Amino acid sequence: MNCLHMKIKYIWIIILLVSACKKTTPPEVIPPDPVLKSIATDVSQVVVPRIGTVALPFHIEDAGAALNYSAQSADCQIELRISGSTEKPVNYIIEQITKTEKAGTYNAYLKDSGHRILYKENIILCLITSRSGSNKTMVTSQPVEVISTASMEGIQRFTFTKDLNPSLKYDVVMDALPGENEAGQILTGNTPNPLNSLNLIARFETSGTVTVNGQVQQSGVTVNDFSVPVEYNISASDGTNLTYTVKLINFTGLPVVFINTQNGTEITSKEIWTPGTMSIMCSGAFEDFPESEIEIRGRGNTTWYWPKKPYAIKLGSKARIMGMPKHKRWVLLANFMDRTMLRNRIAYKAAQQTSLAWTPRNEIVELVFNGKHMGNYMLIEQIKEDENRVNVSKDGGYILELDFHFDNPAHVQWLSPYGNTAQFGNNIPFAVKYPEDDEVTMEQMDWIKNYIDQAGSAIYGTAYLDPENGYKKYIDMTSFVDYWLIYELCVNHELANPGSVYMYKDKDTKLFAGPCWDFDWGTFSYNASPQARGKLFMTEAIWYKQFFKDPAFRALAKERWNAVKSRMMELPVFLDSEAGKLTLSARYNFSMWNPADDRSMNNGNIINGDENLSYEDAVQRMRTILVERLSTLDTEINKW
Numbered sequence: 001m002n003c004l005h006m007k008i009k010y011i012w013i014i015i016l017l018v019s020a021c022k023k024t025t026p027p028e029v030i031p032p033d034p035v036l037k038s039i040a041t042d043v044s045q046v047v048v049p050r051i052g053t054v055a056l057p058f059h060i061e062d063a064g065a066a067l068n069y070s071a072q073s074a075d076c077q078i079e080l081r082i083s084g085s086t087e088k089p090v091n092y093i094i095e096q097i098t099k100t101e102k103a104g105t106y107n108a109y110l111k112d113s114g115h116r117i118l119y120k121e122n123i124i125l126c127l128i129t130s131r132s133g134s135n136k137t138m139v140t141s142q143p144v145e146v147i148s149t150a151s152m153e154g155i156q157r158f159t160f161t162k163d164l165n166p167s168l169k170y171d172v173v174m175d176a177l178p179g180e181n182e183a184g185q186i187l188t189g190n191t192p193n194p195l196n197s198l199n200l201i202a203r204f205e206t207s208g209t210v211t212v213n214g215q216v217q218q219s220g221v222t223v224n225d226f227s228v229p230v231e232y233n234i235s236a237s238d239g240t241n242l243t244y245t246v247k248l249i250n251f252t253g254l255p256v257v258f259i260n261t262q263n264g265t266e267i268t269s270k271e272i273w274t275p276g277t278m279s280i281m282c283s284g285a286f287e288d289f290p291e292s293e294i295e296i297r298g299r300g301n302t303t304w305y306w307p308k309k310p311y312a313i314k315l316g317s318k319a320r321i322m323g324m325p326k327h328k329r330w331v332l333l334a335n336f337m338d339r340t341m342l343r344n345r346i347a348y349k350a351a352q353q354t355s356l357a358w359t360p361r362n363e364i365v366e367l368v369f370n371g372k373h374m375g376n377y378m379l380i381e382q383i384k385e386d387e388n389r390v391n392v393s394k395d396g397g398y399i400l401e402l403d404f405h406f407d408n409p410a411h412v413q414w415l416s417p418y419g420n421t422a423q424f425g426n427n428i429p430f431a432v433k434y435p436e437d438d439e440v441t442m443e444q445m446d447w448i449k450n451y452i453d454q455a456g457s458a459i460y461g462t463a464y465l466d467p468e469n470g471y472k473k474y475i476d477m478t479s480f481v482d483y484w485l486i487y488e489l490c491v492n493h494e495l496a497n498p499g500s501v502y503m504y505k506d507k508d509t510k511l512f513a514g515p516c517w518d519f520d521w522g523t524f525s526y527n528a529s530p531q532a533r534g535k536l537f538m539t540e541a542i543w544y545k546q547f548f549k550d551p552a553f554r555a556l557a558k559e560r561w562n563a564v565k566s567r568m569m570e571l572p573v574f575l576d577s578e579a580g581k582l583t584l585s586a587r588y589n590f591s592m593w594n595p596a597d598d599r600s601m602n603n604g605n606i607i608n609g610d611e612n613l614s615y616e617d618a619v620q621r622m623r624t625i626l627v628e629r630l631s632t633l634d635t636e637i638n639k640w
Contacts, residue, residue, distance in 0.1 A: 034064035036077075038139050039127035045145040046110060047152050048092050050117070050238045053109040058125055058141060063104025069097040071108075077129075078108060083122035083143040091119045092146065110146065117183045117240055118154060120147040150183070150236045155244050156205040158187050164201040164220060169193045174246065184243040190584060194251040194258075194281060194368060198226040202246070208234040227284065252585040255282040255322060256366045257332070257379060259296065259313075264370045267311060270298040278313065280365070280379075286322040299331065301405045302521075302601055308336040308375060308593045312382065324361045324381060325388035332367060333378040337598040338520045339610045339618035341376050341586060342578055346626070347490045347519035348380075349574055353567040354482035355560070356514045358389055364578075366585065375589040376582065383502065383515060385434045390515065392434070396507025398448050399434035402498040402542065409437045414449060418456025419542050422497050428456075428542055429498070448505070455511060459546045471546065476510045477553060481560045483513035484544060489568065489629050490523045491532045496541035524622045524629075527609030533628075536636050554640045561637045568630060572623055579619040586615040 042057040060067065068077050071094045078097055080089055095111040108125070125141040160172040174187040191198075203220050204210065210217040211233050212224060224230050226248040234242040250256070261267070261276035273295035280289035292315060298304050299312040311332040318326040335341055341364070351359040362380035366373065383399065385392055390399050404423035406413060408431040419428035430452060432440055455474035464470045487495040495501055500518035505511045522528030531537050539548050547553045596611040610618040 034062040034066075036065045036067065036127060036129040036139075037061045039078075039125055039141045041125060041141045041144050042105075043144065045147065047147050047149055048110050048112050049149045050112055050240065053095055053111045055107040055109055056125070056144065057100075057105065057107050059102075059105040060127060061104065069099070069106060071096045075131075077127060078106075079126040079128065079138075080123050081126050081140070083124050089121065089123055089146070091115050091121075091148070112148065116148070117150045118148060118185050118242065120145065120151050122146070149238060150240050150242055153208045153236045154185075154206060154234055154242045155187075155210070155232065158202060158204045158244070158246065160189075160191075160200050160248070161203055164203065167193075167195050167197070168200075172248075174248075183240055184245065186245050186247060188247045188249070190249045190253065191251055193373070194256040194366065196281065198248060198250060199223055200226055200248070204232075206234060208236065208242075210234055250281070250283045252366055252588065253283070253581065254364055254366050254376075254585055255280055255285055255379075256368060257377070258291075258368045259294070259311075260370055261296065267296060267298050267309065270300075270304060273297050273314065278315075280322065282322060286363075289319070289321055292316065292319065301403075301407070303334060303336065305601070306334070306336045307597065308334040310334045322363045322379065324363075325386075327381065327384065327386060327389065329382040329384050331380050331382045332365075333380055333520075335376070335378060335520050336593060337595045337607055337611065339590075339595045339608065339613055339615065340524075340579070340622045341582055341589065341615075342575060342619070342622065343490075343520045343523050343608075344378055344380075344518075345578060346571060346575055346622075347486065347492070347516060347523065350489055350568060350571060351482075351486050351514075351516040353564050354485065355478050356482050356486075356516070357391065357479070357512065358515050360389075360515060360517065364582065364585075366588075373588065373592075375592050376585045383433065383517060390434070390504050392504055392506040397434065398432060398444075398505045400448070400452075400503045400505075401431045401433045402429055402501040402503070403431065404429060404497045404499055406431075408433075411442075412437045412440060412445065416449075416452050416456050418453070418460050420496075420540055420545055421542060422493075433502075434504075451505070451511075456543075459543050464546060465550055471543075471550075474511055475543075476512045477556055478560065480513040480544075480547065481553070481557045482564075483516070484538060484557070485561060485564070485633070486516055487538050487541075488536055488633060489626075490519055491525060491529050491537075491625065491629060492519055492523045493529045493532075493538070494518065494521065495538050495544075498542055501542070522607055524625050525609045526625070528607060534632055536633070558637050558640045561633060565634060571630070572627055575619070575623055575626065583615070590615065 038061045040059055046054050046056050048054050068075050070076055080094060082089055090113060092110045092112050094108050097106055097108045099106050122143040123146050124143055126138045128136050128138045130137045158174040160168060162168045162171055169192045172189050172191060174189040177186040177188055201220060201223055212230060230246045232244040232246065236242055258279045259276055261274050265274050267274055274297065276294055276296055277291050278294045279291040282288050295314045297312050298309055300310045303310050313330045315328045318328050320326045333344060335344060345364060348359050348362055360381040362378050365377055365379050367377045381389060383390060385397060385399060406429045413431035415424060415427040416430055417427055420426060421428055432448060435444060458464060458474055459471040502515055502517060503511055503513055526533050529537060596606055598607050598611060599605055610621050
């Protein structure tokens with residue numbers, strides 16, 4: 001038995017030993033190296049004092065990772081960026097970063113740089129997790145608003161609300177722009193509708209005491225006249241005097257013409273004058289035009305049949321308007337089809353750089369007709385006999401119009417059998433615009449017809465170059481050259497139709513070309529005149545084919561172009577400036593009118609080619625073509 005027990009004992013020992021040999025020791029677990037994973041801030045806003053620093057707390061994950069947080073080190077792994085960009089802020093810096101007692105948490109101390117007193121912007125904290133060559137790998141925090149102490153104490157929000165100012169259609173929130181000095185800020189905005197008075201009550205949010213001209217201001221209570229900039233002043237706790245200049249622009253910033261007809265009568269006729277009143281609010285750009293009695297009627301040929309109507313205005317007596325000389329007769333051009341709203345404006349500016357005796361002065365305005373805003377218009381001098389307009393005498397002076405519509409009263413229009421026109425072949429349509437059709441006598445008509453016949457006969461005669469009896473006896477060469485230059489530059493094919501082409505003659509003078517009129521149709525575009533691209537294209541219109549056969553005329557054209565070229569080269573800059581003033585006006589205007597509707601008058605085709613573009617794109621297209629035409633004229637004319 002003892003032997004048996006011993007054997008069993010030994011067997012169990014062997015079994016246990018074998019089992020022990022089969023077991024393995026588990027491997028040692030080595031934790032991974034900590035890796036920087038994320039950064040987060042613990043606040044949504046910090047206020048930076050003018051002197052001293054402010055702590056911006058943040059924490060990172062993983063807390064045990066190696067981190068260079070020395071703000072003075074070139075390899076510091078904490079940076080500031082303007083939210084949404086790669087730019088670093090300039091108004092403040094991280095002076096130092098310290099570690100707190102809690103693992104993974106730090107304070108970045110921001111210090112004012114002294115560049116500006118007023119600032120408010122969103123920043124992010126960037127954690128650089130690795131540097132591979134010159135490329136950084138980083139993670140970022142959520143945005144934090146950083147605001148200066150002065151801005152915190154300054155005006156936070158400035159509004160004009162409808163509940164306090166019933167004349168407003170809706171509230172106006174003023175936008176903040178940098179001021180002219182580090183302690184100043186400009187608050188700007190536009191009223192949503194034209195106001196006769198800018199005596200308004202403002203609402204503003206601030207923790208400081210606000211004064212205007214030494215008078216304490218109460219938000220929602222104090223009335224100020226905002227027709228001129230108003231300066232609000234606040235004394236900050238650090239002694240800084242903060243200024244906020246409020247510039248409220250009345251509506252679009254353009255002068256506003258108010259016309260009210262008797263009993264609100266609509267204008268439906270080009271012949272019937274309707275009585276009414278007109279006033280113009282110029283918001284400081286010019287002297288306001290007080291409410292005055294007027295008569296108004298429709299005007300234009302094709303333009304009258306578009307939805308946005310042009311108008312003729314007759315004052316009760318001569319008056320000066322927006323700096324333009326006194327007269328009774330004025331025009332409101334609708335420029336309906338012009339997406340840029342600047343074709344006429346630029347053409348007239350170009351004409352004013354030449355020797356042409358008079359080009360209609362004009363200003364771009366908003367029109368409010370019987371209380372309804374009708375959009376952007378051009379208020380312009382009408383072509384009339386006057387010492388400040390077409391200066392011809394009442395005894396022996398004439399103003400002539402060449403127009404293919406040929407719809408003047410029959411007794412003042414005729415076809416001259418000398419010339420070259422698109423609509424009438426070898427005939428030119430003439431009409432007498434002055435003397436007026438109800439005043440001109442048959443003797444006067446016979447005289448001017450005879451003069452035009454003599455001029456045409458000389459222009460197309462075999463002796464047309466004769467210095468005494470040729471065409472130079474009848475026409476003023478310089479005016480005809482400069483007039484042609486404007487049509488070429490602006491790509492206006494109407495010289496060849498002809499349409500809205502003018503000439504004038506005084507007693508005992510030659511025939512002069514001008515003034516320029518009606519440059520909104522097909523101009524500054526190759527849509528209507530593809531043949532103009534890179535070329536001179538009006539050298540055969542009306543009488544010009546004969547003129548350009550004369551070497552002296554070509555030489556004069558070259559001389560005149562080079563004399564005015566430097567002024568013409570300034571037109572693109574003028575265009576940029578004018579377009580900048582019309583941005584808001586364009587938004588209102590094209591919400592009411594669609595220039596592409598001009599296809600209804602052109603066999604379904606748009607005319608200028610930019611009618612469906614945005615305002616900005618249309619202006620850029622016009623600018624490109626203007627620059628091209630300046631180059632084309634300079635190249636082609638100087639070949640002569």
